[in-house]
Amino acid sequence: MKSTLNSTSESATAAIFLSAVLFCFAPVCSGEESSNKRTGEDIYKQFCSSCHVAGGNTAKPSKPIAGSKVLKSIATFQEYLENPPGHMPYYKTVVNDKSMVRKLYEYCKKLKQTQGA
Template identity: 25%
Template sequence: MNGFYQFLSGLGYSHPIHPTQINMPIGLAIGAFILGIAAVIRSDAAVGAKQMVLLAFLFIFPTVAAGFLDWWHFYGGAWVYPFGIKVGLGILLLVLLLAALLLGRRGKGISVAFLGVMLLAFVDAVALGYFGGEVVFGQQAPDAPEHRVGETVFRYNCSGCHPFGGNHIAPRHPVIGAHVIGNPESLTAWIRSPAPPMPAFPPARISDDRARELSAYFGAVWGKGQERGEGQEGHGHGDMGGGGHQ
């Protein structure tokens, strides 16, 4: 699995792959609901609605596969918020689309039951989009007006597994108190080659300049960290291993 992501990184792509897939089933499910409503006025829209349901159903499978790969690679398979909610909503959407497919086989038009199921699928798709946004934007970072660049780097790359300087995956290894956060060179070296399961952040993802901004942000909101050897019991020898990725 790591080889696959290393291959993508070599091509200049260092982001998760799930976000490139999720737009298809969500967009198609919403489109099918809208066309289903339109079919009440124009019967020819019913064919398009049913076809979009079929496509949404088919696209769920590669989307789920991509999500699993990202979850395992970037989060070490940790069951952190809001992945459980997203999994539940994804299963529900799959069931609703399957029900809509079966209902769509009954006659040429659009039934009330079909519209009801697609309304639920529409709400489910919106909720999936919301909780997908929570993965990226929901884990808030402490405010530091004078270090907006570093705050943005933290929010988009680190806050999912390190909300407010903690560590969802390895609680004994928080950012707060880690010796590397106060030294730009040490922090840059760490994010380039961290301890598993924290993924590496190549320059294409976080440049050296952005790493320095991140270090300055850490210093502003959590101090300069501890020197190596201090606070070892609570901070895993000052490292913040087990971090994640947005």
């Protein structure tokens, strides 16, 4: 009887352990942050804010994001990011991920230029 009990609790322990291991294969647990969980602001901070502080443009002050005609539609925004002019960099990771572009677009639309003019 004793040995039956033991093997039952052992397999229960194994099951718990296994589910913990399996859970860690889920995207939540993996180091790579899923793009679904990132907000437009996160993406903006990572890729854009170094030049576009607060919706402005430190690299070329006459071309701020806030109020830009590039934000007219998601299509114009996407196209701009695919073919950025001048010193505006090309971001493959962003351009190839539609949900990132959309979040970024929505965030950029909300920006108001607070500096310069």
